[in-house]
Amino acid sequence: MEQRTIDTTVVAYLDALASGAPTPGGGGAAALAGAMAAALISMVCNLTIGKQRYAEAEDEMRAVLDRSETLRAELTQLAEDDVAAFNRLSAAYKLPRVTEADIAIRRDAIQEALKRATEVPLRTARAAAAILPLCPPVAERGNQAAVSDVGVAVQLAHAAIRSALLNVEINLRTLNDPLYVRQVRNEVARLTEGLATEVERLDALVMQRLRAE
């Protein structure tokens, strides 16, 4: 089994990303941006829990931390799943197309692989979007000294959502199943609706707390 990209060093990961090698790519980078966002929410929770000054927020921060750590694990895994989905799609495109039976098998394999390659960024966008509701409690009642880190989490989660949805879009263009495409487009619309406004609201919340003390 090959080494997982997430088990290489940060420097080696960036080298691989920059290279012309088929993986890792933008889908994985989107997932890692989301994982960094979740990690920053966890960090602020960890810098709040156990501090006398923030004792009242302790239970809330523990609940947020539990959620942000689940999302971080999910997004880190999705960076790796993106590699697997890409490899499967590449393999499907390489199937023989000599006989009519070959061609039919290859076509179905490509469509199936495209669905998997769509699911990974869709799950990335969902998980990154689930970080945003964790930001207000942490920005408002978490350790004030780390509130800028909540702001970074907001920006990275936003970039992860939009980046992941671009990767969904590129796969939808080659998918032939109209019902599936319609379902996914509906979810993309739900994930996109009001997103920019929500990000600006969260950013304002962060700036307010940053200037508060």
Add this chain to the structure above:
Amino acid sequence: MEQRTIDTTVVAYLDALASGAPTPGGGGAAALAGAMAAALISMVCNLTIGKQRYAEAEDEMRAVLDRSETLRAELTQLAEDDVAAFNRLSAAYKLPRVTEADIAIRRDAIQEALKRATEVPLRTARAAAAILPLCPPVAERGNQAAVSDVGVAVQLAHAAIRSALLNVEINLRTLNDPLYVRQVRNEVARLTEGLATEVERLDALVMQRLRAE
């Protein structure tokens, strides 16, 4: 000498980011988001150079690649510089404050450390902003199969700029040198002005090419 954070694995970096340890933090995460953006521009250049179909764009892509690789190296280093700047600031805060001379030395050391801690995210924002002008040629004339990766680069560069500027802001609040603060605020204003519009324009450019073929 301690291991650099960028020489740990991606998984270990995310664990350290999520922990309550003083470093790495949001400033470093911003720099790494910028490094991923630069890496994706390099990737699309590498997927274009040497391809018969894109022979006309070859010289232009080589020039962009040279620039994106310089910015990637710079942003990767800035993730590490952020750790050093934070450590220096922590050390300054821990200086003795017994005598009046101690207090004066400590105050100056804190101010000097705050300037360094401001410079790192300011350079991060500058370098991430320098990625944006590289996006149009790559989105328009780079390998069309990888145009979504240019879109991801745009989102990550944008998040890196805004995140880095948040880290500039938090340091400016404790800085006492009005001339320096004014100079930095002017540069922050220049980096922010028209940014959202530019990101939307680049995103539209990517979507146009994505739907083109």
